[in-house]
Amino acid sequence: MRFSLTACAALIFPALAPAADTVDYRKDIRPLLQERCYSCHGALAQKAKLRVDTGAAMVKGGAVVPGKPGASELLLRVESTDDATRMPPEGHPLKPEQVAKVRLWIEQGARVPADDAPEPDPRDHWAFRPVARPPLPDSGAAHPIDAFVAAKWREKGLKPVAPADKRVLLRRVYVDLIGLPPTAEQIDAFVNDPAPDAYEKVVDRLLASPQYGERWGRHFLDIWRYSDWWGLGAELRNSQRHIWHWRDWTVESFNADLSYAEMIRQMLAADELHPTDPQKLRATGYLARSYFLFNRTTWLDEVIEHSGKGFLGLTLNCAKCHDHKYDPVKQTDYYAFRAIFEPYQVRTDQIPGELDVTKNGIPRAFDGNLDVSTPFHIRGDERTPDKDKVVTPGVPKFLAPGGLKVQAVTLPVAAHKPHEPLAEAHARTLLEKANRQKLALADLTADLTTGKKAHAPWVAIAARIGSDAARAEYVAFEKIKNDPGKLPPHLRGYVKAPESNAETAESKARPLPATSTGRRTALANWIADPKNPLTARVAVNHVWLRHFGQPLAPQVFEFGRKGGPPTHPELLDWLASEFTARNWSFKHLHKLIVTSDVYRLSSSSSGAGEAVKLDPENRYLWRMNPVRMDANAVRDSLLHLAGALDLTRGGPPVPAAQQEGSARRSLYFFHSHNEHNKLLDIFDNANVLDCYRRTESIVPQQALALWNSKLAQVSAAKINDQLHSKLAGADDAAFVTRAFESVLGTVPTKDELATCLEALAELRGTLKDVKEPERGKRARLQLVQALLNHNDFVTVR
Numbered sequence: 089m090r091f092s093l094t095a096c097a098a099l100i101f102p103a104l105a106p107a108a109d110t111v112d113y114r115k116d117i118r119p120l121l122q123e124r125c126y127s128c129h130g131a132l133a134q135k136a137k138l139r140v141d142t143g144a145a146m147v148k149g150g151a152v153v154p155g156k157p158g159a160s161e162l163l164l165r166v167e168s169t170d171d172a173t174r175m176p177p178e179g180h181p182l183k184p185e186q187v188a189k190v191r192l193w194i195e196q197g198a199r200v201p202a203d204d205a206p207e208p209d210p211r212d213h214w215a216f217r218p219v220a221r222p223p224l225p226d227s228g229a230a231h232p233i234d235a236f237v238a239a240k241w242r243e244k245g246l247k248p249v250a251p252a253d254k255r256v257l258l259r260r261v262y263v264d265l266i267g268l269p270p271t272a273e274q275i276d277a278f279v280n281d282p283a284p285d286a287y288e289k290v291v292d293r294l295l296a297s298p299q300y301g302e303r304w305g306r307h308f309l310d311i312w313r314y315s316d317w318w319g320l321g322a323e324l325r326n327s328q329r330h331i332w333h334w335r336d337w338t339v340e341s342f343n344a345d346l347s348y349a350e351m352i353r354q355m356l357a358a359d360e361l362h363p364t365d366p367q368k369l370r371a372t373g374y375l376a377r378s379y380f381l382f383n384r385t386t387w388l389d390e391v392i393e394h395s396g397k398g399f400l401g402l403t404l405n406c407a408k409c410h411d412h413k414y415d416p417v418k419q420t421d422y423y424a425f426r427a428i429f430e431p432y433q434v435r436t437d438q439i440p441g442e443l444d445v446t447k448n449g450i451p452r453a454f455d456g457n458l459d460v461s462t463p464f465h466i467r468g469d470e471r472t473p474d475k476d477k478v479v480t481p482g483v484p485k486f487l488a489p490g491g492l493k494v495q496a497v498t499l500p501v502a503a504h505k506p507h508e509p510l511a512e513a514h515a516r517t518l519l520e521k522a523n524r525q526k527l528a529l530a531d532l533t534a535d536l537t538t539g540k541k542a543h544a545p546w547v548a549i550a551a552r553i554g555s556d557a558a559r560a561e562y563v564a565f566e567k568i569k570n571d572p573g574k575l576p577p578h579l580r581g582y583v584k585a586p587e588s589n590a591e592t593a594e595s596k597a598r599p600l601p602a603t604s605t606g607r608r609t610a611l612a613n614w615i616a617d618p619k620n621p622l623t624a625r626v627a628v629n630h631v632w633l634r635h636f637g638q639p640l641a642p643q644v645f646e647f648g649r650k651g652g653p654p655t656h657p658e659l660l661d662w663l664a665s666e667f668t669a670r671n672w673s674f675k676h677l678h679k680l681i682v683t684s685d686v687y688r689l690s691s692s693s694s695g696a697g698e699a700v701k702l703d704p705e706n707r708y709l710w711r712m713n714p715v716r717m718d719a720n721a722v723r724d725s726l727l728h729l730a731g732a733l734d735l736t737r738g739g740p741p742v743p744a745a746q747q748e749g750s751a752r753r754s755l756y757f758f759h760s761h762n763e764h765n766k767l768l769d770i771f772d773n774a775n776v777l778d779c780y781r782r783t784e785s786i787v788p789q790q791a792l793a794l795w796n797s798k799l800a801q802v803s804a805a806k807i808n809d810q811l812h813s814k815l816a817g818a819d820d821a822a823f824v825t826r827a828f829e830s831v832l833g834t835v836p837t838k839d840e841l842a843t844c845l846e847a848l849a850e851l852r853g854t855l856k857d858v859k860e861p862e863r864g865k866r867a868r869l870q871l872v873q874a875l876l877n878h879n880d881f882v883t884v885r
Contacts, residue, residue, distance in 0.1 A: 233686060269729065
């Protein structure tokens with residue numbers, strides 16, 4: 089075969105090959121610059137007075153010379169192998185193919201589209217603007233939520249599906265609000281109630297139920313990373329013993345409809361705001377949860393990250409090593425935020441009737457080191473602190489230009505000297521003991537010396553051992569009763585958690601400060617201020633996610649510029665405004681959502697027409713989203729439908745070894761990074777390290793658990809027994825219908841009924857050696873087990 093000269097040249101000299109395709113600025117160059125360069129040379133910052141967020145700015149600043157890659161500083165810097173001059177200075181260098189694209193783009197004239205514009209000012213990002221209550225759209229809908237959603241339907245050319253069946257709706261709202269499905273009798277009552285406000289009455293009853301607080305407390309405990317203590321063996325390294333007091337405070341707060349703003353204030357600063365109220369001090373378990381024995385920086389890093397994500401939807405953690413790449417959060421802001429928490433430590437307060445805090449006590453926060461300074465870690469490395477930089481407490485300046493208003497708090501004596509009443513009571517006990525023995529010895533002396541002088545030596549010995557010894561014990565205690573460092577632990581009123589694994593004896597014995605810095609109070613007030621643009625939006629978004637299966641803003645913990653815009657920004661703002669205007673009431677928010685027409689739509693796409701093509705992901709809510717039950721609801725529902733669920737509330741967690749035999753709600757199981765409940769884990773239980781949104785998986789183990797686990801089998805048998813006790817003599821058709829209502833909350837279709845009847849006949853055939861009525865009951869048990877394995881049992885339609 090002969091090769092042409094041109095072909096050979098192209099093989100030997102690639103430069104002579106045909107010209108490469110034109111580089112697309114929007115596709116190939118701008119995204120690269122945005123990812124790696126904008127944080128230092130864009131709207132956030134203009135280091136060396138250079139911006140690279142427009143072609144014109146790059147040319148004006150000399151970074152790019154069109155057609156001359158060798159004279160373009162941008163290319164020279166990204167090609168450099170010298171760490172002192174390479175750009176970007178942090179992270180990995182650009183990939184060779186990325187550098188080649190930049191070079192080719194410059195060679196081709198550095199062309200940009202005519203509408204090339206600089207990136208918007210990050211401070212004008214939708215989530216950073218003040219929350220303003222938008223007017224309701226003129227969409228014809230009476231309900232505010234429906235008005236906003238209908239406006240989007242009209243804009244996108246969408247039509248909603250029909251409302252959900254009453255049975256489906258009832259099951260949906262039951263599981264949503266209390267985490268338990270309705271019983272067949274509750275379904276009957278609702279279906280047969282003709283009153284126009286029948287549904288609203290159900291909603292009010294569910295919101296007033298104690299199980300509401302357990303359901304929604306668990307949701308927010310996910311966000312707040314609730315965890316019982318864990319470590320290596322019996323060594324407590326993370327969280328705190330008895331952290332369940334905070335869990336109970338959370339449940340009670342939701343049931344009492346405590347203002348979310350007040351929840352925030354108590355969790356962050358109840359020790360400063362309510363220093364002698366043990367019921368409210370439980371809330372600071374939020375801070376006790378983040379305890380870590382071995383590294384203070386790791387401990388505070390978690391506090392900063394998850395306080396930012398959980399309350400504000402801000403990834404403050406991204407600014408630990410350098411300025412935030414997307415949001416106007418400086419590295420100095422990160423350490424200023426850390427300084428708010430720098431003084432705080434954790435202790436466990438004794439409770440009446442139990443002086444041994446290993447058995448019970450309230451874990452709580454307090455400011456233990458008032459004068460400790462916050463280090464500024466160069467590039468986030470705690471091994472290289474900047475010794476010349478002074479860090480003062482604060483929050484990101486773009487959100488609070490005036491800074492925090494911090495005022496030190498003078499604590500009442502009972503808060504910083506909890507040992508005094510205990511020590512005084514103990515001293516009185518010793519004195520009374522000495523006096524009692526003195527009187528007793530006087531009586532003994534009289535008895536022994538009445539005509540019996542031979543016993544006088546015994547009297548002297550008894551007096552020395554009794555009265556003198558007891559009084560000496562009293563005198564010795566009087567000398568130390570005001571020194572908590574010398575008191576035995578059970579008389580100090582509290583036990584401080586070790587500040588580190590190498591804490592000195594002197595540090596352990598330090599008295600509690602009589603004042604607190606007030607920094608966390610200032611932070612809590614700022615976060616809970618209705619003027620804060622983030623707090624209400626973030627909370628509303630979390631609630632919406634758990635009602636609709638998808639949030640309004642796509643990233644529930646990332647409201648910054650990397651998180652993506654909400655599908656319904658005006659609706660989000662209206663709800664946030666309504667939330668704060670109604671005293672941050674969760675119950676008001678829930679009722680508003682679940683009484684909307686959009687919440688009551690069917691989840692089926694049958695008959696939806698063009699909507700399926702126009703919006704296949706249902707981003708604009710033309711139907712309801714079917715949602716998988718979370719692990720807690722799956723397990724609790726099995727027990728509830730079997731009539732076996734123990735509704736006792738609160739108290740110490742059920743240990744792992746006792747959980748299989750326990751009928752308590754899953755909320756009350758001991759739950760830590762080390763100890764897991766296998767059944768709950770199969771259904772994607774909460775991750776104690778990070779759970780802003782539970783994962784949803786569909787794996788074979790779930791079906792195996794719903795068929796073979798002891799809980800599923802025992803529950804199926806109890807449900808079957810209940811059905812038989814109520815349907816004595818009923819035929820299979822009646823049994824199947826009631827079984828569907830009891831387990832799935834609906835009635836079978838014609839085809840489902842026929843299939844079930846055929847299956848029951850076959851099952852009876854396999855049990856021909858068993859006599860009736862036992863044969864029929866066993867066959868029907870198989871049907872009940874099959875319904876527990878039905879997709880609609882673990883799905884909220």
